[in-house]
Amino acid sequence: MLLQIHEPGETPLPHENEKGLAVGIDLGTTNSVVAISREQKVEVVRDARGSGLVPSVVAYPEEGGPLVGEIARRQILDRPEIVVSSIKRLMGRGVAELEGLGAKLPYELGPAAEGGMARLRIGGRLLTPVEISADILRAVKERAELALGRNVDRAVVTVPAYFDDAARTATRDAARLAGLEVLRLVAEPTAAALAYGLDSKSEGLYAVYDLGGGTFDFSLLRLEKGVFQVLATGGDAALGGDDFDQAVAARFLAERGGEITREETKQALVAARLAKECLSTQDSWDGTLMLDSGDSDHSLDRTALEALISPFVERTIRICAAVLEDAGVSAGDLGGVVLVGGSTRVPLVRERVAAFFGRPALADIDPDEVVAVGAALQAEALTAGSDTLLLDVLPLSLGLETMGGIVEKIVERNTPIPVARAQEFTTYQDGQDAMAIHVVQGEREMVDQCRSLARFVLDGIPPMVAGAARIRVTFSVDADGLLSVAARESTTGREAHVEVKPSYGLTEDEMAAMLRASIENAADDMERRLLTEARVEARRAVNALQAALAADADLLSADEVAAIETSVEAVERAMSGSDRHAIQGAAEELEHRTKTFAERRMDRGIRKALAGRNVAEIGG
Amino acid sequence: MNDMPRTPAADAAAAQAAALAACWSCRGPVDPASLFCATCKAVQPPAPLDHFTRLGLPRAFDVKVPVLEQLYFGFQRQLHPDRFAGAAPKARQISQSQAVAFNEAYETLKDPLARATYLLKISGVPIEGEGAHTIHDAGLLDEQMERREALFEATDIPAVEALAAAARADAKAATAAIAAAFARGDLAAARIETLRLKYLVKLGEEARGRRARLAQGGTA
Ligand SMILES: [Zn+2]
Numbered sequence A: 001m002l003l004q005i006h007e008p009g010e011t012p013l014p015h016e017n018e019k020g021l022a023v024g025i026d027l028g029t030t031n032s033v034v035a036i037s038r039e040q041k042v043e044v045v046r047d048a049r050g051s052g053l054v055p056s057v058v059a060y061p062e063e064g065g066p067l068v069g070e071i072a073r074r075q076i077l078d079r080p081e082i083v084v085s086s087i088k089r090l091m092g093r094g095v096a097e098l099e100g101l102g103a104k105l106p107y108e109l110g111p112a113a114e115g116g117m118a119r120l121r122i123g124g125r126l127l128t129p130v131e132i133s134a135d136i137l138r139a140v141k142e143r144a145e146l147a148l149g150r151n152v153d154r155a156v157v158t159v160p161a162y163f164d165d166a167a168r169t170a171t172r173d174a175a176r177l178a179g180l181e182v183l184r185l186v187a188e189p190t191a192a193a194l195a196y197g198l199d200s201k202s203e204g205l206y207a208v209y210d211l212g213g214g215t216f217d218f219s220l221l222r223l224e225k226g227v228f229q230v231l232a233t234g235g236d237a238a239l240g241g242d243d244f245d246q247a248v249a250a251r252f253l254a255e256r257g258g259e260i261t262r263e264e265t266k267q268a269l270v271a272a273r274l275a276k277e278c279l280s281t282q283d284s285w286d287g288t289l290m291l292d293s294g295d296s297d298h299s300l301d302r303t304a305l306e307a308l309i310s311p312f313v314e315r316t317i318r319i320c321a322a323v324l325e326d327a328g329v330s331a332g333d334l335g336g337v338v339l340v341g342g343s344t345r346v347p348l349v350r351e352r353v354a355a356f357f358g359r360p361a362l363a364d365i366d367p368d369e370v371v372a373v374g375a376a377l378q379a380e381a382l383t384a385g386s387d388t389l390l391l392d393v394l395p396l397s398l399g400l401e402t403m404g405g406i407v408e409k410i411v412e413r414n415t416p417i418p419v420a421r422a423q424e425f426t427t428y429q430d431g432q433d434a435m436a437i438h439v440v441q442g443e444r445e446m447v448d449q450c451r452s453l454a455r456f457v458l459d460g461i462p463p464m465v466a467g468a469a470r471i472r473v474t475f476s477v478d479a480d481g482l483l484s485v486a487a488r489e490s491t492t493g494r495e496a497h498v499e500v501k502p503s504y505g506l507t508e509d510e511m512a513a514m515l516r517a518s519i520e521n522a523a524d525d526m527e528r529r530l531l532t533e534a535r536v537e538a539r540r541a542v543n544a545l546q547a548a549l550a551a552d553a554d555l556l557s558a559d560e561v562a563a564i565e566t567s568v569e570a571v572e573r574a575m576s577g578s579d580r581h582a583i584q585g586a587a588e589e590l591e592h593r594t595k596t597f598a599e600r601r602m603d604r605g606i607r608k609a610l611a612g613r614n615v616a617e618i619g620g
Numbered sequence B: 001m002n003d004m005p006r007t008p009a010a011d012a013a014a015a016q017a018a019a020l021a022a023c024w025s026c027r028g029p030v031d032p033a034s035l036f037c038a039t040c041k042a043v044q045p046p047a048p049l050d051h052f053t054r055l056g057l058p059r060a061f062d063v064k065v066p067v068l069e070q071l072y073f074g075f076q077r078q079l080h081p082d083r084f085a086g087a088a089p090k091a092r093q094i095s096q097s098q099a100v101a102f103n104e105a106y107e108t109l110k111d112p113l114a115r116a117t118y119l120l121k122i123s124g125v126p127i128e129g130e131g132a133h134t135i136h137d138a139g140l141l142d143e144q145m146e147r148r149e150a151l152f153e154a155t156d157i158p159a160v161e162a163l164a165a166a167a168r169a170d171a172k173a174a175t176a177a178i179a180a181a182f183a184r185g186d187l188a189a190a191r192i193e194t195l196r197l198k199y200l201v202k203l204g205e206e207a208r209g210r211r212a213r214l215a216q217g218g219t220a
Helices: A095-104 A129-148 A165-177 A188-200 A241-256 A262-278 A302-327 A347-357 A370-384 A508-518 A522-555 A558-576 A580-593 A595-619 B008-017 B051-055 B065-079 B089-110 B112-122 B135-153 B157-183 B187-215
Strands: A021-027 A031-038 A041-044 A057-059 A083-085 A108-110 A119-122 A125-127 A152-159 A181-187 A204-211 A216-224 A227-236 A284-291 A294-301 A336-340 A389-391 A398-401 A407-411 A419-425 A434-441 A451-459 A471-477 A483-489 A497-502
Touching: A021 A129, A021 A165, A021 A188, A021 A370, A031 A129, A031 A370, A041 A370, A057 A129, A083 A119, A095 A108, A119 A129, A125 A129, A129 A152, A129 A165, A152 A165, A152 A188, A152 A370, A165 A181, A165 A451, A181 A188, A181 A370, A188 A204, A188 A216, A188 A227, A188 A336, A188 A370, A204 A302, A204 A347, A216 A302, A227 A302, A227 B065, A241 A262, A241 A294, A241 A302, A262 A284, A262 A294, A294 A302, A302 A347, A336 A347, A336 A370, A389 B065, A407 A419, A407 A471, A419 B089, A434 A471, A451 A471, A451 A483, A522 A558, A522 A580, A522 A595, A522 B089, A558 A580, A558 A595, A580 A595, A595 B008, B051 B065, B051 B089, B065 B089, B089 B112, B112 B157, B112 B187, B135 B157, B135 B187, B157 B187
Parallel strands: A021 A152, A152 A181, A204 A336, A227 A389
Antiparallel strands: A021 A031, A031 A041, A057 A083, A108 A119, A119 A125, A204 A216, A216 A227, A284 A294, A398 A407, A398 A434, A419 A471, A434 A451, A451 A497, A471 A483
């Protein structure tokens, strides 16, 4: 008799050794970092020179595949027209928004993709931010595979806490294109807290100040016995060290005067960044801006730099104050403030943070690497099991468009996720069989001041008089912060059809086409995933049956046991092969063969329960 | 043993009579209020319980937040989707609906206003909407109108902060009054005090907004 019982979670998955490693990836605006955790010891994957940072820069030469990292960054000065940097700032952004930013963007926009996603014209190609991010992720994945000598196919990928649904979806899609299964999207500040919390076994309230290249996040967390509970979060998805660079570059270009091309702007930004980095340790900087239209000499001292960047730093401090007030917490209640992101190396940032919180901030873990360290810990927790628990919140309120363009909030920001809210709608015309619903994300009252997330059409509503139909729409946000929608017409119980059209996303067809184009073995990849899923499901069914047999095998005759055993063996045999249809077929056969057994178990349970109750009633 | 003709409806009726459900995974009997199947250990869908019962608390306004939090963390440790990362798709989906149910219960019970509103609703005395009587609310409305006018007329930050501080103090008093009313079983009084607290919380939010506008140099 097959009677080994596995506790759920303890069961090694079939063919576990075929699975690749799970890593943590910080997909940053300026740099990306990949790390791996084994038994809570984290190793950042480094290059030959010891650097863990991969510049988030991609070059698209006419010949050959994309170049990513330092090699691409070096192309900015020579061939700026084929280079993309800071692509993270464009994730999940609509065409209209990018056109608004157009003057500031050193890229040429091409025609939008079918799903409304913006595309950039780079070196003669049309590329979405998702594809460009996928190229970065693919390079980071390959770097990890080379260093670890194993296939890497799963990852925890971090996103700014303040990323909305569109930007999170874009990040997940980019990982999929790069051949990575996303185990979880984790907010960057939460990942940083995880890296610190596990290290120091800290308890209490902590704040994470995360100023990256293009995004600012501020989160308030409670750490308690392995639980990381996000209490409140705030930020600005378009505020970061890039703004410092742009302010400095604008000053240099103003000093030069004259017309400047888009390519020259990119080159000026490189010089501005060097000046800023130099001024983190030196008091003054002198340099020459060598552009196609001629050279110019510039100098900058720390005071001048601080005057240029101070408005941006003050904006971050105001966000910190608002989040603390939101949560009813004062700076004195905090056990510590953690610094994350390369831009926190700027001395003015450290000074202002220390002054606001009344204490020097923690930066024991390299602020460029701390997020990837936390992501790696979470990747290990999700694959190998762990006692730590991340409880995250929805960063921005979800709402629906109502009459007059006013937003009706359905889920408030800082609500713990996963969360689900149902809302009832009715028809306003006799016989109306369809209804449009517009979902937005943001805190403002008017629809046009919030981010448009998706438009849904509910159709197949049974024709009735106006106001008679009751359509219950459930909005669910999962632990990754991703929205999904289901609808049901209550009077008839019919599932209404929901067609989700993300405002700035990719359509399913576009995603499928990109998958085909980007991964040589996209079909294999998909098939392997389905096969794994079929094996996990078959293993569950066999384990559940074995548990049932351990409890109630006496309900079966010897012949019946033998028949069930034969079915179990067939499932096990199918699982050792790689035909997913055979596995599903064998599992279905097993389910069919054990139907009577299940019925007898229910009967026994019911009889026992009723007998227990009768005794209790008589006795009481 | 099974002479009676079986139909799904008859099976369901018998199971219900015995207060048993069928486990989705091993298909054996399971107590519908349990989180996991006693036989196969599969996670079970959330039972239709009130928020207090779900978290293992008595149905009362008096909730100690640290106790509530420990209970909540304990359940999420077992049920959060991260605990089911490698599990079968159905188990992952069920764990998500469990986590959603516990998040909702925790969110409702941790905040005094939400807790009082919910407790009144499940006690059959909703504070608003159908079934809510409004006769005793007139005095409360006048009081609220006066406070809002005062806030509207305040033109400097100290004046707004003084009004906000007064609203906070009154909110504290209203919370104590709600607790006392529930303790003596006076739901009508609990309802009035809950409405009062609701207005005061709203006023506090408006004061914050007004203070922010004044701080930005606006005159609105
Ligand atoms: Zn079971």
